[in-house]
Structures are given as structure tokens and as C-alpha cells.
Amino acid sequence: MRVVILGDEDTVNAFRLIGFEGYVTDAKSIIPRIKELMAMDDVAAILVTSNISSAAGQEFVNLRTRVRKPLILEVPSLGGAGYSEVNYMAILRSVLGL
Template structure:
């Protein structure tokens, strides 16, 4: 099972260093289309999306999150947000992976 991270370059590259797949999402890219494309790929069990991206399409993201059974859509803080609050990525990853 694969987990894919969508977000800014710092967050995506950090997760890639930990072995995750990821895609840097630009300002003009359609976040919902990316989520839907990934959900159709074989083996994708979780899509981790940074809060700033989810906020861009909040209403539709929340609806999609409730509707989709697989893959799980998990909102995570970006590394930029870490400046403002403490984030324990290990705890987030463990919950995603069910460890």
C-alpha cells in the first residue's frame, strides 16, 4: 500500500526522504483533480495533503473526504506551519499506517 503526499516543496521533499511518494502542487494546479487521479491509481491507500492546499478547496475537500472510503484523505500541516505550532509527524505517520 502506498501513501502519497501533496503539498509545498519543503513538505513533499521531507516526506520523500522518509520513503513516501509525493507531488509538489503549484498555485494554479487543480487540487481536487490530483486527488481524484491518485484515488484511481492501484495501491494508493492514503493521500496526505497539506492544510494550505486543503484550504484552497475546503468545502469540496471535506465533501470528498466524507464520501471516499479508499484511499484515506489525511490533512497534515506543512513544514511552513511548523513555525507557528509544534507538529509531531511521527504520530501522524503512525496513525496513517496503523502502527
């Protein structure tokens, strides 16, 4: 199973250094890239940097709460201004239909 990071160049390169597969993307191309990765059976998780996910807006939030596999998580970007609180329990409930 693979874990893939999508986001800005600095964060993706940092994750590549520790062995993750990663793709530099922008807010316009993030949704098509996630859908492409969702079609692959061996992708277990997709990590998306906070600066890209914020710019992608509600479409990213809807996609993240709608799919069961792969798990889509937001991670802080290296150049980010801060951490936004995410209610992972609510996301899990939504994905699992609880």
C-alpha cells in the first residue's frame, strides 16, 4: 500500500526525503489528481498540504468526507502560517455513514 503526498514543492520534497511518493500540485489540479489516485487500488492514504487544501475550498472538503478509501488527510505545509483544527471524528462518521 502507498501513501502519497500532494502539495507545495517544499513540503512534497521534504516528504520525498523520508520515502513518501509525492506530487507538486496547485489548487486547480488537486481535485483531478486526487480522483486519479482514488482509482488506484494500492493507494491507502493521500496527504494534502493545508495551503493547497484551503485554496481548493469546499470541493476538497466534500471529496474528503465522501470517500472511504483512500483516506484523505490534511497536513500542515512547511511554509504555512498555522494549523487549522480539523474534526477527524466527524469526518470518520461521515465516511462510515454513522
